[in-house]
Amino acid sequence: MNTTVETLYFPAPSVNESEILRYAGCREADGATLALLHECMEESQNRFSYRVCFCELPVRIEGELCDFGSFSLSSYHLSQNLHGCQSALVFGATVGMEIDRLIARYGSLSPAKALMLQAIGAERIEALCDVFCQSAASDRQVSLKPRFSPGYGDLPTAIQPTLFALLDCSKKIGLCLNDSLMMSPSKSVTAFVGIKDANSK
Amino acid sequence: MKFLDFLKQNIVYLDGGMGTLLQARGLMAGEQPERWNLSHPDVIVDIQRQYYDAGSHVVCSNTFGANALKFADSELEAIIGAALANAREAQKQSMLAQEKFVALDIGPLGKLLKPYGDLDFEDAVAIFAKTVRLGVKYNADLIVIETMNDSYETKAALLAAKENSNLPVIVTNAYGEDGKLMTGATPAAMVAMLEGMGADAIGANCSLGPRQLRGVAEELLRCASVPVVLKPNAGLPKSVNGKTVFDIDAAEFADEVASLIRQGVRVAGGCCGTTPAYIRALTEATKTETPQALCDKGLTVVSSYTHAVNFGQDPILIGERINPTGKKRFKQALVENDLDYILTEGVNQEEAGVHVLDVNVGLPEIDEKQMLTRTVDALQAVIDLPLQIDTADVGAMEAALRRYNGKAMVNSVNGKQQSMDTVFPLVKKYGGVVVALTLDENGIPATAEDRVTIAEKILRTAAAYGIQKKDLIFDTLAMTVSADASAAGVTLEAMRRIRRELGCHTSLGISNVSFGLPRREIINSTFFAMALENGLSGAIMNPYSADMMKTYYAYRALRGLDENCAEYMTAAETFAQSAGTATSASVAIPSAEECKSELQRAIIKGFRERAGEITAELLKNTPPLEIVNGEIIPALNTVGIGFEKKTVYLPQLLMSAEAAKCAFEHIKTYLSANGTAAAGKGTFVIATVHGDIHDIGKNIVKLLLENYGFDVVDLGKDVPPKNIVDTVCKLHAPLVGLSALMTTTVPAMEETIKLLRQEAPWCKIVVGGAVLTQEYAERIGADAYAKDAMETVRYAERIMGV
Missing domain, CATH: 3.40.50.280 (Cobalamin-binding domain)
Structure with missing residues (x-):
C-alpha cells in the first residue's frame, strides 16, 4: 500500500468575528473590546500561513476497530463517526508559528491582547479546517462526515505519533509533535474525515 | 582530490531521491529506511551505484533520520557505519571515471526547538553531534545537512558539524511556496547565518519542484558568496490510481535545473521523486557548461530568525535602550530578574522603528553570562529584529552568540591585542558582524590619523583570524564635545576616512557627544546628521527621541533613500500628532462611573496610557500608598466584582488589569528612584x-x-x-x-x-x-x-x- 501525502496552501479564509469573541470568553463586546479585537486582527492578519497535508485511506469498521490499512485503532466514538464510510481523509493543518510568537510577545506585556490573539488563532485554524474539508468534498464530489480529532470522545491523543508518521507533518507543513503530545505550532489540528459512500444515504 | 578543491573548479552533481526508490523495492510504510543499510545493503549499494553511474560526484549516505532521537546508540553506530560502507561500496563498483565523494547525510529531527517546541537548542546540538562523530569515524568525505525547515535547528546541526569534524559542510534548506522556511526565515537570512558560521555551500532542497524554487535560487545567488546548491523535487506529488507520481519528468527537470546552473548554481541534484534517470538527464544537459565564477558579494549583513539587515547607503538604527547605564529602574529589573521589563523595552523600540536592538545587561551584582543568555532567548522568541550582543564579558558573549538564532552584531572588539585574541575566534566560530572601536593599549588617539591606523591594524588581525572586512564595522568613538571642542571633528574625520579609504562600514554611539550639556537631544540629532553625511552606516541611538527620528527621516528623504518621501510623510504625521497631544494632555474619559475619580475611571475603562499619566501627575503631591489603596485597588475591585457577577468579561477584566499595571509601573519607578520598595502581600x-x-x-x-x-x-x-x-x-x-x-x-x-x-x-x-x-x-x-x-x-x- 502506497499512500500519497499531498500538501496544500490556502488563501486566508473569511473571518468570523463573533466566533473570535466567543473564544475570548466574551458574550457581549463593548467598544473597547471591539477596538482590541480589531487592533489584534490587523496586527496578526499577515502573520498566518494556511497549510494542510493529507492523504486518503481505506476504512474498514468492525465493531470498535477502525482499520486504515497501514494501521488500525480501537475507538467507539471514531467507529460511530466513520460508520458507513469506505474511505477517509486524514489530515494535519496549521496556521503557522507566527501567531504563537505574537501571543508570546504579548503574553506578559498585554495579556488582554494575548487573549484576543489566541482567540483569533483558534478561529483561524477552525476556519482553515472548514475550508479544507469543503474543498476536499467538492473536488471529490462527495459529502464528508464531521471531522474527528484525537482527544475527541474516546479517541486518545496517543494516536498522534502514528498520524504524524503517516503524514510526515514536520516536513510537509512544519507541524511537530512534542513529547507531551502537544502540537507545535499550537494553532494546529489533526483529524479524520469520513468520506460518505456515494451509494448509501 | 579534496572535495573543497573540486568544488572550487567544477559544477558538482549530487544524487537524487532515495525514499521513493526504496518504497518501489519493498520498503513498507512506517518502516525506517535507515535500517535497510543493515537489512538490505545490496539494494542501497545498487541505487547509489546507479547515481554514480548517472554522473553524481557526491552520493549521500542513507542516514536522513539516523539520529539519537530515533535510534539507541549501538544501533545508531551500526546504521551509520553500514550506510557509509554501502556508499563507499557503490563508489567502488561504479565504472564511471568522474571524481566521487561520499557524504554523511543529516536530515531534520522532526521536532521544533524551544520555546515554541520542546527540544532545547543544546540538546539538538548534542543529538546532531553524535551523528557527526560517527560520520567522521566511518570516513565520510563531507557532510550534507539537508531539508531543514527551521533556521534554529539548521544552526544546531551546522554547529555540531563544525565542532565535531573538519569536514566540508553543505547546508540546504526546505523553502515553502512563500519562499521562506516553515518558521519564517528568508533565503537572505539563511545565507547570512550559514556563511557566518562557515558553511562551504548553501542552498535549497526538497519541498517543491525546480520551477517553484527558481525565486529562492535567484535570491540565494544574489546573497551568497559561497557556491549555491539546488536539489529540487521532481515537482509535486499526486496520487494516481493509488500510486505516488511526481508531475515533472526527467527531461523537464534537467531543463529547469540546467537553466539555473547557467545563472550560477554550482551544486545540483534532485530530491523526492527524482531517480538516476533525472540525474543522468541533468548531467547530459549541462555537460558543456562551465561553472560560473564565484564572487564575494561583500555584503555587511546581520540577521534574525526571519530576515537579514544590510549595512549600505541606507542608515541602520540600533536601539540603545536595553542598557542599565544610568537607569535605576532598569538596574532594578535586572536585579529582580524581571525579563518582562526588558522585553517591553525591546518591543517599544521595535515599534519606534529601529532595525537592530543593542542588548547590554551587564551589572556588577548579577551573573551576566546567565542574564545575557536568558535575555537573548527571551528577546529572540518574540522580536523579529537582529540583536547586537553588547558585553565586555567574553564568557557571556560566547554563550549569547551560541544561542542566537541568526547572525548577530557583536559589540565590541578594539585594537588591543588581548581584545582581538578573545573576540575574533568567537566571531569566526559563530558568525557575526563585530563593532571595532578605534582604540588600543595606548588609549583613544587624539587624531583621526591615528584612529585610522588602529583600524588598519584591526583589519589585518581580523584577516589573520579569517574574518573579512565586510564583517567589521568601525566605531571611531564619539567623545564629549563639552570637554574638548575638537572631539566631534576628529571622530567624523576618522569615520569619513575609514568609509572612503578603507571601504568599511561605520557605527557610532551618538549620545556620548552631548554629555554634560543641557537639552542633549538637540546636540545629538545635529551630530547624527553630520555623522550621516560623513559616512555613518549605523547609529546606536535612542529611538524614543523625536529629534533623532526627525533627523533620520529627513536625511533619508534628502539623500534620495526614501521613494517619493513616503516614509518621511508618514513619520511627519506622527510627529504632528504627538505635538498636538502634548499641548492638550487631558483626554476626556467617558464618565459612566460618575462617582469615581479620574484614575479609577481610566482603570475601569482600561485606558492604559491615561492611567499611567494620571498616576504620574498624582505622585507629585500624593503618597504612593494612598494612590494604591484609595484609587487603584477600589477600581480593580469594581471590575473584579463585575467579572464575578458576569457583567464584565475576560477581555475587559484584562484591559483594566493592564491599565492598573501601568499605574503601578509609575509607582514602582517612583519608589525605585527614592530607594524604597513597596511591601508585598507575600x-x-x-x-x-x-x-x-x-x-x-x-x-x-x-x-x-x-x-x-x-x-x-x-x-x-x-x-x-x-x-x-x-x-x-x-x-x-x-x-x-x-x-x-x-x-x-x-x-x-x-x-x-x-x-x-x-x-x-x-x-x-x-x-x-x-x-x-x-x-x-x-x-x-x-x-x-x-x-x-x-x-x-x-x-x-x-x-x-x-
Whole structure:
C-alpha cells in the first residue's frame, strides 16, 4: 500500500468575528473590546500561513476497530463517526508559528491582547479546517462526515505519533509533535474525515 | 582530490531521491529506511551505484533520520557505519571515471526547538553531534545537512558539524511556496547565518519542484558568496490510481535545473521523486557548461530568525535602550530578574522603528553570562529584529552568540591585542558582524590619523583570524564635545576616512557627544546628521527621541533613500500628532462611573496610557500608598466584582488589569528612584507544568495577582517539578500556583504536587487550566482549584490572611 501525502496552501479564509469573541470568553463586546479585537486582527492578519497535508485511506469498521490499512485503532466514538464510510481523509493543518510568537510577545506585556490573539488563532485554524474539508468534498464530489480529532470522545491523543508518521507533518507543513503530545505550532489540528459512500444515504 | 578543491573548479552533481526508490523495492510504510543499510545493503549499494553511474560526484549516505532521537546508540553506530560502507561500496563498483565523494547525510529531527517546541537548542546540538562523530569515524568525505525547515535547528546541526569534524559542510534548506522556511526565515537570512558560521555551500532542497524554487535560487545567488546548491523535487506529488507520481519528468527537470546552473548554481541534484534517470538527464544537459565564477558579494549583513539587515547607503538604527547605564529602574529589573521589563523595552523600540536592538545587561551584582543568555532567548522568541550582543564579558558573549538564532552584531572588539585574541575566534566560530572601536593599549588617539591606523591594524588581525572586512564595522568613538571642542571633528574625520579609504562600514554611539550639556537631544540629532553625511552606516541611538527620528527621516528623504518621501510623510504625521497631544494632555474619559475619580475611571475603562499619566501627575503631591489603596485597588475591585457577577468579561477584566499595571509601573519607578520598595502581600510562585508550553492562562493569573499586591515569582512554562520545588523552598513561599492545559500534562502536575508535599509541606497549592476541575484537582492532591484568575486572587487573599 502506497499512500500519497499531498500538501496544500490556502488563501486566508473569511473571518468570523463573533466566533473570535466567543473564544475570548466574551458574550457581549463593548467598544473597547471591539477596538482590541480589531487592533489584534490587523496586527496578526499577515502573520498566518494556511497549510494542510493529507492523504486518503481505506476504512474498514468492525465493531470498535477502525482499520486504515497501514494501521488500525480501537475507538467507539471514531467507529460511530466513520460508520458507513469506505474511505477517509486524514489530515494535519496549521496556521503557522507566527501567531504563537505574537501571543508570546504579548503574553506578559498585554495579556488582554494575548487573549484576543489566541482567540483569533483558534478561529483561524477552525476556519482553515472548514475550508479544507469543503474543498476536499467538492473536488471529490462527495459529502464528508464531521471531522474527528484525537482527544475527541474516546479517541486518545496517543494516536498522534502514528498520524504524524503517516503524514510526515514536520516536513510537509512544519507541524511537530512534542513529547507531551502537544502540537507545535499550537494553532494546529489533526483529524479524520469520513468520506460518505456515494451509494448509501 | 579534496572535495573543497573540486568544488572550487567544477559544477558538482549530487544524487537524487532515495525514499521513493526504496518504497518501489519493498520498503513498507512506517518502516525506517535507515535500517535497510543493515537489512538490505545490496539494494542501497545498487541505487547509489546507479547515481554514480548517472554522473553524481557526491552520493549521500542513507542516514536522513539516523539520529539519537530515533535510534539507541549501538544501533545508531551500526546504521551509520553500514550506510557509509554501502556508499563507499557503490563508489567502488561504479565504472564511471568522474571524481566521487561520499557524504554523511543529516536530515531534520522532526521536532521544533524551544520555546515554541520542546527540544532545547543544546540538546539538538548534542543529538546532531553524535551523528557527526560517527560520520567522521566511518570516513565520510563531507557532510550534507539537508531539508531543514527551521533556521534554529539548521544552526544546531551546522554547529555540531563544525565542532565535531573538519569536514566540508553543505547546508540546504526546505523553502515553502512563500519562499521562506516553515518558521519564517528568508533565503537572505539563511545565507547570512550559514556563511557566518562557515558553511562551504548553501542552498535549497526538497519541498517543491525546480520551477517553484527558481525565486529562492535567484535570491540565494544574489546573497551568497559561497557556491549555491539546488536539489529540487521532481515537482509535486499526486496520487494516481493509488500510486505516488511526481508531475515533472526527467527531461523537464534537467531543463529547469540546467537553466539555473547557467545563472550560477554550482551544486545540483534532485530530491523526492527524482531517480538516476533525472540525474543522468541533468548531467547530459549541462555537460558543456562551465561553472560560473564565484564572487564575494561583500555584503555587511546581520540577521534574525526571519530576515537579514544590510549595512549600505541606507542608515541602520540600533536601539540603545536595553542598557542599565544610568537607569535605576532598569538596574532594578535586572536585579529582580524581571525579563518582562526588558522585553517591553525591546518591543517599544521595535515599534519606534529601529532595525537592530543593542542588548547590554551587564551589572556588577548579577551573573551576566546567565542574564545575557536568558535575555537573548527571551528577546529572540518574540522580536523579529537582529540583536547586537553588547558585553565586555567574553564568557557571556560566547554563550549569547551560541544561542542566537541568526547572525548577530557583536559589540565590541578594539585594537588591543588581548581584545582581538578573545573576540575574533568567537566571531569566526559563530558568525557575526563585530563593532571595532578605534582604540588600543595606548588609549583613544587624539587624531583621526591615528584612529585610522588602529583600524588598519584591526583589519589585518581580523584577516589573520579569517574574518573579512565586510564583517567589521568601525566605531571611531564619539567623545564629549563639552570637554574638548575638537572631539566631534576628529571622530567624523576618522569615520569619513575609514568609509572612503578603507571601504568599511561605520557605527557610532551618538549620545556620548552631548554629555554634560543641557537639552542633549538637540546636540545629538545635529551630530547624527553630520555623522550621516560623513559616512555613518549605523547609529546606536535612542529611538524614543523625536529629534533623532526627525533627523533620520529627513536625511533619508534628502539623500534620495526614501521613494517619493513616503516614509518621511508618514513619520511627519506622527510627529504632528504627538505635538498636538502634548499641548492638550487631558483626554476626556467617558464618565459612566460618575462617582469615581479620574484614575479609577481610566482603570475601569482600561485606558492604559491615561492611567499611567494620571498616576504620574498624582505622585507629585500624593503618597504612593494612598494612590494604591484609595484609587487603584477600589477600581480593580469594581471590575473584579463585575467579572464575578458576569457583567464584565475576560477581555475587559484584562484591559483594566493592564491599565492598573501601568499605574503601578509609575509607582514602582517612583519608589525605585527614592530607594524604597513597596511591601508585598507575600510570595506566590507560579508556573506552567513540565511538558506544557501554553502560558496565556498563567500570565493572566500573574497579572491579577501582581495588581493585588502579591510578589509573583514566575518560573515560565514547561518547568520541571524540581525547579518549582527548589524555588518554593529557597523562598519559603507560602503559595504556589500550577497551570496545565492538556490531559497529557496533568501527570506532570501531579508529580510536582507530590514532590512539593515531600519537600515543602508548608506550601499551599492552587491549580488551574483548561482540563482541570474541582474533582480532578482533589484527585491529584491540590489544596484548591481556581476556575479563573479572580478566584486565584481570592484564594491567595484568604491564605495570606489579607
